[in-house]
Amino acid sequence: MTTSRRLVLLFLLYFTAIEATSFQDGDEVILYVNKVGPYFNPHETYHYYQLPVCRPKIIEHKSLTLGEVLDGDRMAKSDIRIKFKENMQNRKLCDLVLSEEEVQYLREAIEEHYYYEFVVDDIPVRDFIGHLEESGFVPHTHKVYLWTHQHFNIYYNDNKIIYVNATKEHAPISLDDVEPPLNIQPTYSVTWIPTKIAYADRGRLVQDNSFFPRSLEIHWLSIINSMVLVFLLIGFVVIILTRVLRNDFARYNIDEEGREDIDSDEYGWKIIHTDVFRFPQHKSLFSSILGVGCQFLAVAVGIIGMALLGMFNVHRHGSMNSAAIFLYALASVIAGYVSSCNFRMMGGTKWVSNINLTTVLFAGPFFLIWSIQNTVAWAYHSTQALPFTTIILLLLMWIFVGYPLTIFGGILGKNGHNEYNFPCRTKNIAREIPSGPWYRSSWAHCAVGGFLPFSAISVEMYYIFSTLWGREQYTLYGILGVVFIILLSVTACVSVALTYFQLAAEDYRWWWRSIFSAGSTGGFVLMYCVFYYLKRSNMSGGLQTIEFVGWSILTCYVFFLTLGTVSFLASLTFVKYIYRNIKMD
Numbered sequence: 001m002t003t004s005r006r007l008v009l010l011f012l013l014y015f016t017a018i019e020a021t022s023f024q025d026g027d028e029v030i031l032y033v034n035k036v037g038p039y040f041n042p043h044e045t046y047h048y049y050q051l052p053v054c055r056p057k058i059i060e061h062k063s064l065t066l067g068e069v070l071d072g073d074r075m076a077k078s079d080i081r082i083k084f085k086e087n088m089q090n091r092k093l094c095d096l097v098l099s100e101e102e103v104q105y106l107r108e109a110i111e112e113h114y115y116y117e118f119v120v121d122d123i124p125v126r127d128f129i130g131h132l133e134e135s136g137f138v139p140h141t142h143k144v145y146l147w148t149h150q151h152f153n154i155y156y157n158d159n160k161i162i163y164v165n166a167t168k169e170h171a172p173i174s175l176d177d178v179e180p181p182l183n184i185q186p187t188y189s190v191t192w193i194p195t196k197i198a199y200a201d202r203g204r205l206v207q208d209n210s211f212f213p214r215s216l217e218i219h220w221l222s223i224i225n226s227m228v229l230v231f232l233l234i235g236f237v238v239i240i241l242t243r244v245l246r247n248d249f250a251r252y253n254i255d256e257e258g259r260e261d262i263d264s265d266e267y268g269w270k271i272i273h274t275d276v277f278r279f280p281q282h283k284s285l286f287s288s289i290l291g292v293g294c295q296f297l298a299v300a301v302g303i304i305g306m307a308l309l310g311m312f313n314v315h316r317h318g319s320m321n322s323a324a325i326f327l328y329a330l331a332s333v334i335a336g337y338v339s340s341c342n343f344r345m346m347g348g349t350k351w352v353s354n355i356n357l358t359t360v361l362f363a364g365p366f367f368l369i370w371s372i373q374n375t376v377a378w379a380y381h382s383t384q385a386l387p388f389t390t391i392i393l394l395l396l397m398w399i400f401v402g403y404p405l406t407i408f409g410g411i412l413g414k415n416g417h418n419e420y421n422f423p424c425r426t427k428n429i430a431r432e433i434p435s436g437p438w439y440r441s442s443w444a445h446c447a448v449g450g451f452l453p454f455s456a457i458s459v460e461m462y463y464i465f466s467t468l469w470g471r472e473q474y475t476l477y478g479i480l481g482v483v484f485i486i487l488l489s490v491t492a493c494v495s496v497a498l499t500y501f502q503l504a505a506e507d508y509r510w511w512w513r514s515i516f517s518a519g520s521t522g523g524f525v526l527m528y529c530v531f532y533y534l535k536r537s538n539m540s541g542g543l544q545t546i547e548f549v550g551w552s553i554l555t556c557y558v559f560f561l562t563l564g565t566v567s568f569l570a571s572l573t574f575v576k577y578i579y580r581n582i583k584m585d
Helices: 003-015 066-070 100-111 199-208 220-252 283-308 318-330 332-345 351-379 388-416 442-468 477-504 510-519 521-536 542-580
Strands: 031-038 088-092 096-098 114-120 123-128 130-135 141-146 149-157 160-167 182-184 187-194
Touching: 066 318, 066 388, 096 100, 100 130, 100 141, 114 160, 123 160, 123 199, 160 199, 220 442, 220 477, 283 318, 283 332, 283 351, 283 477, 283 510, 283 542, 318 332, 318 388, 332 351, 332 388, 351 388, 351 542, 442 477, 442 510, 442 521, 477 510, 477 542, 510 521, 510 542, 521 542
Parallel strands: 149 187
Antiparallel strands: 031 114, 088 187, 096 182, 114 123, 130 141, 149 160
8 A cells, every 4th residue: 555545544534433333243342441521521531541440451542533532532442341242240350459549539530520431333431430429418428439330231233233321230339438558349241232223323312312411402582582683683774774874865965956055064974985985004904804704604604504414423522623624724715815805905915914914813823722722731631632643633734725725715816806896986185083972982882783793692602602511412503503694694784783873973984893893792702601601610620711711712703703704794885885876076
C-alpha cells in the first residue's frame, strides 16, 4: 500500500464512524473502557484507568474518529472477556489492593457522582461507580459505597448486538471506616438475551433507554411567544415603510412650484443624502466582520440542515463538533469573497492585509481561548485535552484548507465587483451632526437592538444550554430551524427601525452602529450564560468553569459577528431603498 493511499485511508477512518460488525458464536466481543467524570460537569472527563481499578499490563487504545476525540473519548481495551452468546457468572477481574490515597480518591469521586462509560460494539454503557447515601438533617448520615460487581445484559438479534446495559445484582461495599490497605476482588457477569428488535432500530432503543435524561419535548408556548414577537416587529416595520415613509416621500418630492421656501425648512433624513453613503472608518475591519459573519451564517444553515437530515449522533456532541469544523473550513471561501468584495467596493487597496485580517478575526481569539482551555485540561489530566496528533491535524486543515479557501474567495471578490451602486453622491466635506437626546444614542440603540432578538430566543436557549452543558438530548432540530429564522427576522426588523430613527435625527453614521446595535445580542447572551451557570446548572470546579467561560465568550462573539452582519445587510437594503425613491437636486 502506497503512502498516499494510507493517508487517505487514515483520513477517512478519522472522520467517519465504523459500522457495527457481525459476530459468530464464541467470537470475542471487545469491551472498551472509555472515560469517567462528574455527572453534573459534562466537560470534565478523565480516562477510566485514572481510577484505581483493574487494568491490563499493556493498555491498548482504539483508533478514534475526530468526533470521538472532540467528545473526550479515549477508548482502551479492558480485561473483561466477553464471548458472543456465552453467559458468564461472577468472573473475577483481579485482586485489587487500594492504598489510603486510592480509597480517598474513590470516596471523593463517588461524592461528586462520578459515572463511567464503557463501549461495546459502538454502544455506550454508562453507570455510576458508587453509591452515596445522605439522609436527615439532625442527625445527618453520610455513607459512601463502591460497586465492585458489574452485570452486563447484552441483547442480540441473529449475529448482531442490538443493545447493552449494566445492572446491579450484588450489594456494594462500604468505604466508610475502612482500614487501608483495602483488598477487593472486582467481578463481572454477562447475560445474553435474544430479541426481535431489528438492527436498524437499535439507535432508537439506545436513545429511549439512555443513562441520561430523555429527549426534550416540544415547547409550543415559547415558539408561539417568539412568533408573536416576530409578527409585531414586522408589523412595526411595515407601518414605518407604508405610513411614515409615505409622508416623508410626499414631503421630499414636492414639485418646485410648491416648494417655495422649502429649502430653509428642510429637515430629516433627506438633508443628509450627501453623507449617508459615506464609507465608515476602519474599512478593512468592517469588511472582515461582514465576511466572517456571512461565513457563520452559512455554517449555521449547514448544521441545521444536516441535523434535519439526521446526520448527527444525538448521543455524542463530537459528531456535531467535527461537522462544524469541516463546514467552517469550507465556508472560508465565503468569508474571503464577502470581505474582499466589500473592501474593494469601499475603495480599499491593501486586499492581502484584508484577507489576513479576515482569516484571524475569529481564528485568533478562538486559538487563544482554546490554548488556555487545553492547557488547563492537560494540567487536570482530562480527556478533554486534545492529543498532539489531533492538534496537528486541525492545524493542517486550517493551513491547507481554510486559509487557501479564504485567499481563493478573496481573489474572486477582488475581481468581481468595483463599486457600490448608491443612489446618492457623497460630498467631500462631511456635514455636522446635531446633538440628540440620550434615547437616540448608540448605547440606547445597542440596548434595544440586542434585547429584542435575545428575547426571541431566550426560552430556546435554556434547552440548548441544557444539552450542551447538561445531560438532556436536544433532537428538536425542526423547532431550532424555526427559531433561527425568527432570530434573523427580528434582527433585520429591529435594525431597519433603529436605522430609520437614526437617519431621521440627521445622523448618517449608521454603518458601524447597525453592526453594534444587533451585534450587542451577544452581550445579552453572555449575561444569560452567567445566569445559567450560577442558577440553572450544577457545574462546579476549576476545569468546568474554564471550559464554560471560554466557550461562552466564543459563542457570544459568534453572535456578534453573525447578527451584526445580518443587521448591516438589512439596514443597507433599507437605506438604498428610501434614497432611491426621493427626488434629488
